[in-house]
Amino acid sequence: MKVELEADKCVASGQCVLAATDVFDQDDDGIAILLADRPAAELLDDVREAVAVCPAAAIRLVDQ
Amino acid sequence: MADTLVQPVPEVPDEAPEFPMSRAARCPFDPPPALKELQEQAPLTRVRLWDGSEPWLVTRYADQRALLGDPRVSADTDRPGYPTKASPDAGEGKLSFIMMDDPEHARLRRMVTAPFAIKRVEALRPAVQQIVDGLIDDMLAGPRPVDLVEAFALPIPSLVICELLGVPYDDHAFFQDNTKTMVHRDATPEQRGQASREVAGYLAGLIGKRLAEPKDDLLSAIAGRVTAGELDHGQATEMALLLLIAGHETTANMIALGTLALLQNPGQLALLRESDDPRLVASAVEELLRYLHITHLGRRRAVTEDIEIGGQVIKAGEGVIMVNEVANRDPDVFPDPDRLDITRDARRHIAFGFGVHQCLGQPLARMELQVVYGTLYRRIPTLELACALEDVRFKNDAFIYGVHELPVTW
Ligand code: HEM
Ligand code: SF4
Numbered sequence: 001m002k003v004e005l006e007a008d009k010c011v012a013s014g015q016c017v018l019a020a021t022d023v024f025d026q027d028d029d030g031i032a033i034l035l036a037d038r039p040a041a042e043l044l045d046d047v048r049e050a051v052a053v054c055p056a057a058a059i060r061l062v063d064q
Numbered sequence: 065m066a067d068t069l070v071q072p073v074p075e076v077p078d079e080a081p082e083f084p085m086s087r088a089a090r091c092p093f094d095p096p097p098a099l100k101e102l103q104e105q106a107p108l109t110r111v112r113l114w115d116g117s118e119p120w121l122v123t124r125y126a127d128q129r130a131l132l133g134d135p136r137v138s139a140d141t142d143r144p145g146y147p148t149k150a151s152p153d154a155g156e157g158k159l160s161f162i163m164m165d166d167p168e169h170a171r172l173r174r175m176v177t178a179p180f181a182i183k184r185v186e187a188l189r190p191a192v193q194q195i196v197d198g199l200i201d202d203m204l205a206g207p208r209p210v211d212l213v214e215a216f217a218l219p220i221p222s223l224v225i226c227e228l229l230g231v232p233y234d235d236h237a238f239f240q241d242n243t244k245t246m247v248h249r250d251a252t253p254e255q256r257g258q259a260s261r262e263v264a265g266y267l268a269g270l271i272g273k274r275l276a277e278p279k280d281d282l283l284s285a286i287a288g289r290v291t292a293g294e295l296d297h298g299q300a301t302e303m304a305l306l307l308l309i310a311g312h313e314t315t316a317n318m319i320a321l322g323t324l325a326l327l328q329n330p331g332q333l334a335l336l337r338e339s340d341d342p343r344l345v346a347s348a349v350e351e352l353l354r355y356l357h358i359t360h361l362g363r364r365r366a367v368t369e370d371i372e373i374g375g376q377v378i379k380a381g382e383g384v385i386m387v388n389e390v391a392n393r394d395p396d397v398f399p400d401p402d403r404l405d406i407t408r409d410a411r412r413h414i415a416f417g418f419g420v421h422q423c424l425g426q427p428l429a430r431m432e433l434q435v436v437y438g439t440l441y442r443r444i445p446t447l448e449l450a451c452a453l454e455d456v457r458f459k460n461d462a463f464i465y466g467v468h469e470l471p472v473t474w
Contacts, residue, residue, distance in 0.1 A: 011170070011420050014185075014427045019411070030177035030184075033314035052412060055422035057133055 002062050004032050009058035021048035080118050083111035099390040108374045119147040119383030125394035128386040132419035136369040147383035162308040185427040192435045194431045195223045200443050209450035209473040213320045221315035226442035230281025247313045250469045268301040311425045316465030322352045336440045347436040348406035354413035355404045357389035358465045388414050
């Protein structure tokens with residue numbers, strides 16, 4: 001599974017960082033960055049939570 | 065109930081119900097019963113506002129998220145169909161990017177996102193802890209009962225925003241006095257307006273100082289945008305004022321109303337007080353945000369292109385009101401939604417809104433509330449309400465729900 005992040009859409013809510021600290025961080029402006037685009041299987045539930053709470057539909061989890 | 069029996073209310077099925085609706089007197093923490101009925105029976109329905117306009121009322125969680133995340137839905141209060149507010153609290157004029165659409169909204173919002181990043185906010189935690197401890201020290205040393213709103217809930221966000229913006233310590237008293245008047249129940253509209261102008265003038269002056277001599281604070285960052293030609297001085301002041309106003313009464317009301325809700329649910333309060341687990345405190349913050357949903361009366365928007373949703377077409381030029389307080393009680397998302405349960409996973413609540421306008425200050429608000437809920441009840445374990453619940457006055461008509469005062473003792 002691959003995580004895709006569209007940083008253009010990000011509104012710096014910080015929600016993905018709270019939901020999946022091992023997968024997301026923020027740059028100096030608070031915009032989300034990916035720490036791992038192919039996270040380990042045990043992190044996928046956290047990523048799904050991040051997808052669900054992102055207010056800007058900036059995160060996707062794709063099957064590839 | 066008695067009222068509905070004696071009043072000859074004619075059945076007019078095509079007449080849109082009036083909005084806002086009233087809460088049930090005995091359930092001050094629950095959304096109006098009529099909203100729950102609509103959520104079950106007519107999740108998309110027209111309502112009538114004070115000015116006779118008839119926007120759509122959206123009550124289900126999924127529909128609200130879909131609309132708030134849709135770029136065809138505008139936050140610009142000047143758009144045709146925008147559901148206008150008729151409250152003395154509604155304020156005058158526009159307040160920076162909260163009432164703008166992208167791309168201008170994004171351009172301005174991104175200028176001030178940096179200090180709200182999770183790590184930056186975490187770095188402020190010790191300073192917030194100090195503010196909270198200091199206010200508790202003062203309360204413990206002072207007379208009982210005390211009004212928790214005035215002595216504790218309002219000063220916290222005011223002092224924290226001072227810290228963040230970079231308001232010098234010597235000016236804290238001036239700043240706090242005026243911000244208090246801006247939201248005070250007994251202040252006349254003139255007094256509120258006057259206090260608001262005082263604060264705006266003060267912030268404009270401080271931005272001027274930071275233009276000449278930048279420091280490491282948020283006002284300097286905003287001033288930097290003026291220097292770079294990206295904002296004029298007026299827009300910069302408006303932005304600083306938005307950051308102040310948006311985080312002030314909201315956080316204060318969560319502190320006071322949250323404390324009241326916990327005092328009314330002693331089992332939950334005991335769980336929180338006796339736990340050492342910061343994760344439980346964080347979970348309690350999310351649950352109280354969900355359960356209390358203080359930004360009631362709806363996120364309001366105007367639709368700019370026809371949108372099909374829930375078998376209905378909302379037309380361009382029509383208004384929509386997303387009542388988040390009832391979305392946070394949607395049984396499709398939160399099982400047994402009317403129960404306060406600080407151990408549940410409430411993270412999907414939309415107490416901070418949804419879409420591109422979702423609260424910018426949410427990491428800060430969460431941290432402040434974690435410090436407060438994790439400290440107050442431990443330091444004053446015998447805290448109790450100093451009046452009957454029936455005598456507590458709730459802010460039913462205000463745009464931000466809460467209590468006018470909360471007399472407490474210990
Ligand atoms: C518990 C406390 C808080 C609650 C419940 C809350 C709630 C909200 C909500 C519901 C919105 C969305 C408005 C809309 O969609 O129309 C919002 C926006 C906003 N909030 Fe908060 N807020 C809180 C604290 C704060 C704090 C502490 C700050 C800053 C210091 C802040 C700054 C903002 C700003 C700047 C916006 C506008 C964002 C935009 O339009 O892009 N809020 N807040
Ligand atoms: S949750 Fe979405 S909007 Fe918020 S920081 Fe992450 S990517 Fe950005």
